[in-house]
Amino acid sequence: xxxxxxxxxxxxxxxxxxVIARTLAxxxxxxxxxxxxxxxxxxxxxxxxxxxxxxxxxxxxxxxEGQEEHTPTWDQLVDRFGSDAPDGVRLAVVTRIENPxxx
Amino acid sequence: xxxxxxxxxxxxxxxxxxTxxxxxxxxxEPVLTIDSDPMPGLAFSLGLEVVEDAVLxxxxxxxxxxxxxxxxxxxxxxxxxxxxxxxxxxxxxxVRFLQFGKLxxxxxxxxxxxxxxxxxxxxxxxxxxxxxVGDLPGGTRQPFAGWGDYAHTFIxxxxxxxxxxxAARRLAKLASGDRGxxxxxxANKVSDAGDTDLVRERSGLEVIASIPxxxxxxxxxxxxxxxxxxxxxxxxxxxxxxxxxxLIEEG
Amino acid sequence: MVIADFEAGIGTITRLGEQKLDLVLVVVEPxxxxxxxxxxxAGLASEKSLGRxxxxxxxxxxxxxxxxxxxxxxxxxVVAIPDDRAIVEADRLGVSPxxxxxxxxxxxxxxxxAESLPVGVAHQM
Numbered sequence: 001x002x003x004x005x006x007x008x009x010x011x012x013x014x015x016x017x018x019v020i021a022r023t024l025a026x027x028x029x030x031x032x033x034x035x036x037x038x039x040x041x042x043x044x045x046x047x048x049x050x051x052x053x054x055x056x057x058x059x060x061x062x063x064x065e066g067q068e069e070h071t072p073t074w075d076q077l078v079d080r081f082g083s084d085a086p087d088g089v090r091l092a093v094v095t096r097i098e099n100p101x102x103x
Numbered sequence: 104x105x106x107x108x109x110x111x112x113x114x115x116x117x118x119x120x121x122t123x124x125x126x127x128x129x130x131x132e133p134v135l136t137i138d139s140d141p142m143p144g145l146a147f148s149l150g151l152e153v154v155e156d157a158v159l160x161x162x163x164x165x166x167x168x169x170x171x172x173x174x175x176x177x178x179x180x181x182x183x184x185x186x187x188x189x190x191x192x193x194x195x196x197x198v199r200f201l202q203f204g205k206l207x208x209x210x211x212x213x214x215x216x217x218x219x220x221x222x223x224x225x226x227x228x229x230x231x232x233x234x235x236v237g238d239l240p241g242g243t244r245q246p247f248a249g250w251g252d253y254a255h256t257f258i259x260x261x262x263x264x265x266x267x268x269x270a271a272r273r274l275a276k277l278a279s280g281d282r283g284x285x286x287x288x289x290a291n292k293v294s295d296a297g298d299t300d301l302v303r304e305r306s307g308l309e310v311i312a313s314i315p316x317x318x319x320x321x322x323x324x325x326x327x328x329x330x331x332x333x334x335x336x337x338x339x340x341x342x343x344x345x346x347x348x349x350l351i352e353e354g
Numbered sequence: 355m356v357i358a359d360f361e362a363g364i365g366t367i368t369r370l371g372e373q374k375l376d377l378v379l380v381v382v383e384p385x386x387x388x389x390x391x392x393x394x395x396a397g398l399a400s401e402k403s404l405g406r407x408x409x410x411x412x413x414x415x416x417x418x419x420x421x422x423x424x425x426x427x428x429x430x431x432v433v434a435i436p437d438d439r440a441i442v443e444a445d446r447l448g449v450s451p452x453x454x455x456x457x458x459x460x461x462x463x464x465x466x467x468a469e470s471l472p473v474g475v476a477h478q479m
Contacts, residue, residue, distance in 0.1 A: 001355035001356070001376045001377075001473060002355070002356050002358070002374075002375045002376050002377075002405075003355065003356070003357040003358070003375065003376060003377045003378075003379065004357075004358045004360050004366075004367075004375050004377070004378050004379070004404075004405075005357065005358065005359050005360060005378075005379045005381060006360045006364070006366070006367055006378060006379070006380055006381070006392075006395045006399075007362070007380055007381030007382060007388065007391060007392055007395065007410075008112060008113075008142055008362060008363065008382075008383075008387060008388040008390075008391035008392065009111065009112015009113050009142065009362030009363065010111070010112040010113015010114070010362075010383075010388075011112075011113070011381045011382060011383045011388045011391075011392070011412055012381050012383065012410070012412035012413065012435070012441070013359060013360075013362065013381040014266070014359050015441060015444075015445075015451060015464075016379060016381050016410055016412070016435075016464060017357055017358075017359040017379075018359075018450060018451075018452075019450075019451065019452055019461060019464040019465065019468065020357060020379070020464060020467065020468045020471075021357045022450070022452055023464070023465050023468035023469060024355065024357070024468055024471070024473060027468075027469070027473065029355050029473060030355065031355055031356075031357060032355070032356045032357070033356075033357050033358075033359070034356060034357070034358040034359065035359050036358050036359060036360050036361055036366060037359055037360070037361050037362055038240075038361055038362065039111045039112065039266075039269075039270045039273070039362065041111075041265075041266040041269050041270070042359045044265050044266055044269065044445075044448055044449075044450075045266075045450055045451070046450055047449060047450030047452065047453050049448065049449075050265045050268070050269055050448045053269065054269060054272070057273070086450065086452075086453070094358075112362045112363075117387075141363055141364075141365065142362065142363045142387070142391055143386075143387045143390050143391070144387055147386065147387060263446060264442075264445040264446050264448075265445060265446070265447070265448025266445060266448075324385045324387070325384060325385050325386075327385075327386040327387075
């Protein structure tokens, strides 16, 4: 099942995504939460804390800047470069893949 | 002065940028506002009705076969000053407003107007008459990868929340590589001195102003009105006016 | 299952091709700016047949707020989430609103929405 949350920045998009993710996980689903925002902070709303969220973002940036040898596959992205959030939600920051720069 | 406001969506950057521009214009300064945020904001905060994009497409021409130089440039004979006259909307207090295309779902149509926009902003004479106040997307490298070239100072608008601080730290780090523009912070939606301290400590920025939490600004937003028109006496508007005064003084 | 917090605005939706999603939650607050982005997003989602669209009307303080959103996004399911200081508090503290001692009406409304979604426990990923 694929669910996308969209909206103007600051409208409550990330909070909505996080509460829905954790609630679905509590219902027994296996949930992967993807942060595709150019200002990633889904980790904070999920409850992993800002330090861990920042660490994930830094890791994503390192990936983007080619410090990793291979472009990760989908599974690698989630397994190696993701983080465990409360209620068993798996969080990954995918900013780069989803959002090429304009122009 | 040439400033660009940056910050996470929802931080209040457009409201502050718009109020700042109007306040600056009221002091007799010629002000050009530049909106390169694909999401709406600055026009409302300036007191402009939603501005349908000026047709910037025809401001640029493509390089001909065999010609040298960049692929796109301003139409021959069109100076930056003329481009501003022709394409910028005129708002209250004489503020000029230039925006590049808001995303309407068709990416291709943006291309030429984006290029025209860049030609104009890059072509602004360094010591020209225009004060420039910009509103930049709060996203990734954009502010520091060309979209904010006109700015001498980046002002990061920060709320006292973990998310906003996180974004501010990222933006501050992105800017720290540049030798050029100064990067400072403005704390917004501040309830008390503790909030300002929090912003200062957790963002690492020099905080040049504290804008108080102000219900009037939230109301102005809901009514799509410029804060300076809707609530001219409100604490937040006053705080922005003071900031403008101080920056002019510091020269 | 995958839940994606898209780029703020309509950027990502604009670039989506023929992907099918099961659900698009369009989060809108009762301000003209937010409504403008939300209605474009909902429009694009419908145009591209991306999936079921639910409009999450956020920070609702009054019937007028809800009416403003409903009239700007006609023909879509709308779920109202009340304005709630608890969310602001959680943001300030940097914790999930779900982890505050007192959840508050906004969280309760979002949980209710999540629990109403047609997913089976057996349907993993």
